[in-house]
Amino acid sequence: MAQPKDFGFGSEEQMLRDAARKFLKDHAPIEKLRALVAKDHKLAYESAVQPLAWDERVWKQMVELGWTALAVPESAGGAGMKTIAVAALAEEIGRAALPSPLIATLIATAVLREAGTDAAKTCLERVVGGAAASFAGPGAEGSWLPDATSIAVTESGNGAVLKGSVPFVQEARKAAFFVVAARDAKGGVGLYAVASDAPGLKILPDRVVDLTRDQARVEFDDVKVGTSAIVASSTGSVGAKAVAAALPAILTIVAADLCGAAEWQLQTTAEYARVRTQFDRLIGFFQAVKHPIVNVMIDVDRARSLTYAAACAIDTEPESALCLARMAKAAASDAGAFASSRSIQLHGGIGFTWECDVHIYVKRQKHNQFYFGDGPYQRAKIAQLIDRAA
Amino acid sequence: MTEHEEFREYCRRWLAENRPAAPSFRLPLSPIEVMTEEQRRYLCAWEKKCYEAGLIGCDYPKEYGGGGHAGFQQIAGQEMGRAQVPYLINVIGLSMAAPTILNHGTEEQKRRFIPPLLAADEIWCQGFSEPNAGSDLANAQASAVRDGDNWIINGHKVWTSLAHFASWMIMVTRTSNEHKYNGLTYFIVPIANTKGVTVRPLIKITGETGFNEVLFEDVVVPDAYRVDEIGKGWTVAMTTLLYERGAAEGAGSGGGISLDERIAQLVSLAKRSRRDGKPAWEDAIIRDRVAQLAIRVEGMRQGHRRMRVEPLTDHPMRLPLQAKVTVSELMQDIAAVALEIEGPAASLYVGDPGAPDNGQWPLAYLNSYGFTIAAGSNEIQRNILGERVLGLAKSK
Incomplete structure (x- = not known):
């Protein structure tokens, strides 16, 4: 295996990840998210045009922190960090279910990087300066x-x-x-x-x-x-070639977003099972509750391991990146869907209401599950890849 | 090249040059299914050769017959898996008895028991489960009563793989009825040619033997064979189980058919099998099932890799404690999908001349329940994961 054992996740990447987690905890906590996107169900779903619910000041701070420059090569004025760092950041964005154009911009960045033209460089310089792209x-x-x-x-x-x-x-x-x-x-x-x-x-x-x-x-x-x-x-068809080269990164970024949100769903559901009492017992006592939560954890861990592996392959072993990225997206899509389903069900009645935060994550997960292909879509492509390898 | 890279190179070269000739008889799919003396002889000879070449006990201290290295065992295991050489028969000795003795044994025990264990001169078995102590292991009732410098053991152990070949057993006994957990004591017990020990084969759902029940009637065991303190048996047993469940590296493992190879076998099987008059591999649902398993195999490999990358694991035991559940269910599902691919040919068992892949898949499917039940059933594993990693209330 030509890949580094630690997925290339060194101290620099860890610092970025930990700083992102802290920044989002401070500037985009769940209370703020709720107030921003789920204050009023009528506003959200019955307006003629859905309101744009995001905090542009937080976005400007993210740009200042260098998050849009992260994946841009140094030749275009960016930080040129590894894909494992990009994936770690996308995971934190998912964990916070952050409404922001960062994921879209990171995906556009991946495509622009592969194009490699002067026009692409100009676009990347704009991204570094804070222009959101899609x-x-x-x-x-x-x-x-x-x-x-x-x-x-x-x-x-x-x-x-x-x-x-x-x-x-x-x-x-x-x-x-x-x-x-x-x-x-x-x-x-x-x-x-x-x-x-x-x-x-x-x-x-x-x-x-x-x-x-x-x-x-x-x-x-x-x-x-x-x-x-x-x-x-x-x-x-030079454009299609650039997109093909960027595809592993695109799939990995979406998978990382799914993984981060799924980890939130796991921890939030486990926390509920640790405090909610029925039949004079904490509900986590009941194996009908405990075992599905553990199954969510196993699925989330599979998705996370594959996502880090895909990111590391993009950085160090490109020939194996597409298969790993498809595996990561498939596993993350399924883990996100399963974590979503169990997060509502195990919260019981309250989980079915607008006032419980669980629905915000469920909806984001269902969106990302299908964006750039769900589990069965990826697996059809994986079958072709393992057929060729066999 | 680092010392570890050099060792990997060495393992590769040695395994390529020393791969044993295929036996004339059938080898079962895993060490705990070994039944006959000729199978035992073949596998012990191979294991001894691996030990002499330095592929077993690599990380164990030299004074106990080991290689005295660090981080070599994992490499040797990976290379034995990659080379698809025969598996190691003394699995209970290497993965459970050796690390338990190393962690809890006396100096004399380490010097007496570990070297012949590593060399495959003495085979080990495990006496934990009883008819009324399966998932509830702490309910073990086999009794050990002090008699001067000796202990007198009476009781009944079940599901004892390899007992019919074993020299020694690691055994959990009850030395006090006053405390459930603190009333247990751990022993090394002689099995072969021992007065009062009866080994009787149990017949599995496959129709095979390969595991046993062991009866103890006034068996005399010297106090020198007691592992750790009286009443500490539960703690020692937890060490054994940590290794048994794959959460920590033992004294040797590897060989057999790798999971990657099993996925390749499924693809090959699907290309040969017919479904609606066409190759089953052209069926989208069959392809989906195989791809799902390929993802789980890769996910498991990457999970093992991530286990050692501290900043990417949120809880130190989160991935290690999943190892036994994921691998046993993966093996079971691989066999189940193989049967789906075979369709009606899945009805053909080992020995039928028309059975695809010599009937190994129905056999593997039936045998797979040994792994989802043994070493603490997967239901118990999920309790442990929920309680120790996620902090959920104890289900007992």
Whole structure:
């Protein structure tokens, strides 16, 4: 095994992780999260347009702490930290169920890094400066393949023109710009940087279950892109190659978010079983309660181990990264779903109410479970990979 | 190259050059299923060779027959697994008796018992469970009564793997009825050719023998064979169980079929098996099941890796205490999925000429319950995890 035994998680990474955990505990505690996203069920689910529930000041502080610069290479002014550090940070974001464009920006960063062009570098410099970004392309027709997109592009000498509509764009109303995958007439896929206020671009917010994010369908009505914003050309499908190279990191970041939230669900449910009394006993005494909580722990630990392994593989053993990242996403999706289900059930009646915080995490987990492919989706791809290896 | 990398290289080279020829008879899937004298002889010879080559007892002190190294045993175990050489038959000696004696034994006990144990000259068995003390181990009733410099043992132990080959047993006895836990005392008891000891085979659901019940009738054991203090048997037994459940590294392990190899076997089996007239491997649900198991195998490997990375583990015992549950259920589910892949051919048992893979999967499936029940049933393991790691109220 060419990978370091400690997953490359050294003192620098630990310092970052511990500082992030403390910062989020201080600036984004559960009471604040509740007040921010779940104050009013009518506001959340019955408004014509869902309100943007996030704390922009916290985001600005996160930028100042260097969290958007973390994954950006030093050549573009970033910190160039390892993927294991990025995964550790994403895990803390998940643990706090933080409404923020950081995860979307880290995903866009992974794509931009792989593109490697001057245009990509310009975008990365903006990210370091605090511009939130979001990757728009896959998701339509249930496909998360590297060349999946529902946007058409025509490239010419003076730039490119984008046309079409793309669903399931994360944090669309928080993003300063989008990294858009689009397909040309020959089938090649390119990547284009488009400001969120570009003429012809329309953001149509979804009404989403998850209270901790925004999501939209983004429409492109002949949106013009200058040559300096062509991140990767559609000629030779260079864009799809960049997305394929970034895919392990994308899956690992989403898996880490799921793991962090699942650990919160585990600890919160265990805490309830330690204090809630029925039949004159703490309910954790009953094996019908105890054993499912332990099963959640086993599943969460599997997902966490695989997520760290995938991150470390991206850093040190890229040839094994895709399989490990798919395993991590599959395990984390399933662990998140199971932890969600048990967190409601074992909280009993109170767990079914809006006033209990459990639903906030359940909804975030269900969102991330399907984003970039759930367990069965990943396993279908893993079967192909182990067939080739066998 | 570090000392550890050099040792890994050495293990690889030695194992490649010294792999034993396949026996003419069938070897069972695991050491606790060993039944016949010819199986025993073959496996003991292999184990002795491994010991002489320095692959067993690597981290044990030299004065007790070990290699005196640190961190070598895990490497040797990994390489034996990778090389898919035969497993080590003296598993109870290596994984349980040796670490227990090393932790709790007297100087004389360490010098007398550990060297022949490591060399596979003496096989060990474990006398913990009784007809009325299974999951509730502390209810053990086999009695030891003081008689001068000796103890007189009477009682009945069950599920005793390898007792029919064993020279010695590590045994939990009751020396006082006044306290449940503090009334237990731990002994090393001679088994082979010992007056008053009767070993009788128990027949498993597989139709095989391989484990036993052992009856003790006025068996005389010198006080020099007592391990640790009178009344400390529970504490000593917990040390044994820590190692038995895979939460700590013993004196040697490895060999047999690796879990990766089992996944590859499932893929191969699915390509050969037919389902609706097509290879079962083309069936999406079969592929999903195999991929799920592959994820669990990788997850377990990465969990073992993470166990040693302190800042990525939230509680020191959280991953170690999961080891026994995850591996035993994984083995069981691998066998269960193999049967699903085989479809109606899963009805064919060892010895049927048409049985896929020589009928090993129905046998493995039936045998897998030995592991989910033994060493503290997985229900008990989940109680321990919930109570010790998550702080839930005790279920007793």
